[in-house]
Amino acid sequence: MRDFILQAKAISDETRIRILKLLEKGEFCVCQLMDILDMKQSTVSKHLGILKTAGLVECRKNGTWTFYKLSNNLINNYNLDFLKLLSCLKDDFLIQEDKKRLKEIAKQDIRILCKS
Amino acid sequence: MRDFILQAKAISDETRIRILKLLEKGEFCVCQLMDILDMKQSTVSKHLGILKTAGLVECRKNGTWTFYKLSNNLINNYNLDFLKLLSCLKDDFLIQEDKKRLKEIAKQDIRILCKS
DNA sequence: TTCTTTTATCACGATATAACAATATAATAA
DNA sequence: TTATTATATTGTTATATCGTGATAAAAGAA
Secondary structure: OHHHHHHHHHOOOHHHHHHHHHHOOOOEEHHHHHHHHOOOHHHHHHHHHHHHHOOOEEEEEEOOEEEEEEOOOOOOOOHHHHHHHHHOOOOOHHHHHHHHHHHHHHHOOHHHHOOO | OHHHHHHHHHOOOHHHHHHHHHHOOOOEEHHHHHHHHOOOHHHHHHHHHHHHHOOOEEEEEEOOEEEEEEOOOOOOOOHHHHHHHHHOOOOOHHHHHHHHHHHHHHHOOHHHHOOO
């Protein structure tokens, strides 16, 4: 039950839902997500930590960057079910705007984007 | 998204998970749940209110009693999915104990049980 | 009516969570 | 080495949530 609650809480926050819906589109580093969400680095990093602890996302390091993506293997008993549930969530206005912004920043060189 | 978060939060609490797992076994009034959960009336009633607002449970009045059960029709976009997800949750020790207690009180006359 | 029973709601203290600034850590470049 | 960049962690403040006592509301019995 502890794991289940951890994951249910993880998807109970607007910011974390926004992050997960973005990660459905690919793999992103913290500074890219900062830019799209328009939130401070510590805030984004903390939310990603919560999602990682819950087993909903995985990350890989590349130099100073950390890239996050959705977990695609069974980390605990329910993580894939929770992600599936979220994939059924219809995009509301906020998510749609995030995805528009995503398309813009996806074109940009990450080395330039993250310095700004 | 608002509804989704409401339901995700509703299943993010140990007490509410215990209630939902009990309601998988049938229909119960507040005082029966109080007895099984060993919690105060205001606490149980509040949790049931949260579950009702989230569309996860329904209730019917019979005299002074209010009987709660799991929603079995589509109240919002996700309620059945959330209940399905919860039905996959493996019973841990606490839930097992609740179900044992449930079997005991199910035999008893509700008019006597609820007066004690 | 008055009393009892059951449930819902309000108010409160304790705890948890959110966003953020400041700081620490780790990798790389100069 | 020192400086820079990206991320993680810590501490603070504001808000949200949990459990509970007190109260209110609704139904029925006396």
